[in-house]
Amino acid sequence: xxxxxxxxxxxxxxxxxxxxxxxxxxxxxxxxxxxxxxxxxxxxxxxxxxxxxxxxxxxxxxxxxxxxxxxxxxxxxxxxxxxxxxxxxxxxxxxxxxxxxxxxxxxxxxxxxxxxxxxxxxxxxxxxxxxxxxxxxxxxxxxxxxxxxxxxxxxxxxxxxxxxxxxxxxxxxxxxxxxxxxxxxxxxxxxxxxxxxxxxxxxxxxxxxxxxxxxxxxxxxxxxxxxxxxxxxxxxxxxxxxxxxxxxxxxxxxxxxxxxxxxxxxxxxxxxxxxxxxxxxxxxxxxxxxxxxxxxxxxxxxxxxxxxxxxxxxxxxxxxxxxxxxxxxxxxxxxxxxxxxxxxxxxxxxx
Numbered sequence: 001x002x003x004x005x006x007x008x009x010x011x012x013x014x015x016x017x018x019x020x021x022x023x024x025x026x027x028x029x030x031x032x033x034x035x036x037x038x039x040x041x042x043x044x045x046x047x048x049x050x051x052x053x054x055x056x057x058x059x060x061x062x063x064x065x066x067x068x069x070x071x072x073x074x075x076x077x078x079x080x081x082x083x084x085x086x087x088x089x090x091x092x093x094x095x096x097x098x099x100x101x102x103x104x105x106x107x108x109x110x111x112x113x114x115x116x117x118x119x120x121x122x123x124x125x126x127x128x129x130x131x132x133x134x135x136x137x138x139x140x141x142x143x144x145x146x147x148x149x150x151x152x153x154x155x156x157x158x159x160x161x162x163x164x165x166x167x168x169x170x171x172x173x174x175x176x177x178x179x180x181x182x183x184x185x186x187x188x189x190x191x192x193x194x195x196x197x198x199x200x201x202x203x204x205x206x207x208x209x210x211x212x213x214x215x216x217x218x219x220x221x222x223x224x225x226x227x228x229x230x231x232x233x234x235x236x237x238x239x240x241x242x243x244x245x246x247x248x249x250x251x252x253x254x255x256x257x258x259x260x261x262x263x264x265x266x267x268x269x270x271x272x273x274x275x276x277x278x279x280x281x282x283x284x285x286x287x288x289x290x291x292x293x294x295x296x297x298x299x300x301x302x303x304x305x306x307x308x309x310x311x312x313x314x315x316x317x318x319x320x321x322x323x324x325x326x327x328x329x330x331x332x333x334x335x336x337x338x339x340x341x342x343x344x345x346x347x348x349x350x351x
Contacts, residue, residue: 030084037146039074041066041346048314048340056331058314058340061286061307062277064158065098066151066344075099077144092116102143102162105187115143116163126172133189136161137179137202138211138222140238140250149254150290151301151346155270156240156248159277160220161186161213164200177204219243232256245275260294283310301346312336
């Protein structure tokens with residue numbers, strides 16, 4: 001009987017040990033994560049343009065996203081990730097107008113919903129290697145509306161790179177960080193169409209990042225920084241120079257009045273030196289006042305924006321199009337304005 005009880009106890013302990021080991025092994029295995037967002041908005045021109053998309057007047061400033069009138073869609077964003085101790089991957093998929101604009105460099109229907117797709121290897125505690133398609137490291141603003149305070153985007157973001165495909169190394173250097181990358185041409189995310197490669201680098205320290213991308217007869221140098229001045233006040237800075245394209249600078253100031261409500265303003269100066277955002281060698285100042293009101297995972301963003309050109313460039317009114325020559329249509333008797341003001345009400349849900 002004692003022998004029988006001993007066998008039973010050993011069996012129970014063995015099963016318990018094996019089950020505990022299996023649970024520990026299972027809990028240490030990487031788990032699939034799902035996150036993302038959905039956004040929509042209403043936008044109206046207040047002065048300097050029109051809310052009628054058919055009459056040829058200015059509907060919006062020439063920046064990316066949030067540029068339609070009336071009720072409009074942003075995008076649905078679904079991000080799948082698997083983060084292991086040594087390796088992992090991210091598949092970031094986008095659907096809708098904002099997503100389509102973000103991945104404009106895609107060449108096939110299957111890749112036109114891929115915002116990011118990369119795998120990474122934690123070589124050590126200080127070094128991570130990443131290969132694939134990832135959003136740009138230049139600039140202050142990003143594609144996802146969940147990570148921007150203002151709903152509309154800046155000129156510097158709109159005419160800088162959106163994404164890169166390549167190989168990068170992120171290196172921790174004590175309190176500093178260094179990123180080095182070999183990249184396809186900007187926004188050529190599916191493959192390399194020309195055989196040319198770019199070099200990218202980022203040096204970070206104390207909340208500031210110096211970014212650069214270098215290619216054949218091209219460079220862009222970019223400074224991005226952000227600091228909490230007090231518990232309630234935040235200051236962000238972005239300055240950039242892209243050879244033969246543009247020069248710009250912006251300040252972002254936000255004040256939190258409570259856990260759920262804050263106000264922020266973006267002030268941006270942008271000079272066009274060949275990128276085609278506005279007239280060559282002219283400039284524009286963008287002043288954007290936004291509020292963020294949170295209801296759980298939903299953020300409501302009412303926003304007033306004023307774009308002020310250095311020349312008469314917004315079409316405020318006109319007598320329609322002259323289509324006598326279809327290859328060279330022009331507006332009849334346009335009334336031009338230096339400024340365009342608009343109001344946007346956006347809703348962004350993050351999960």
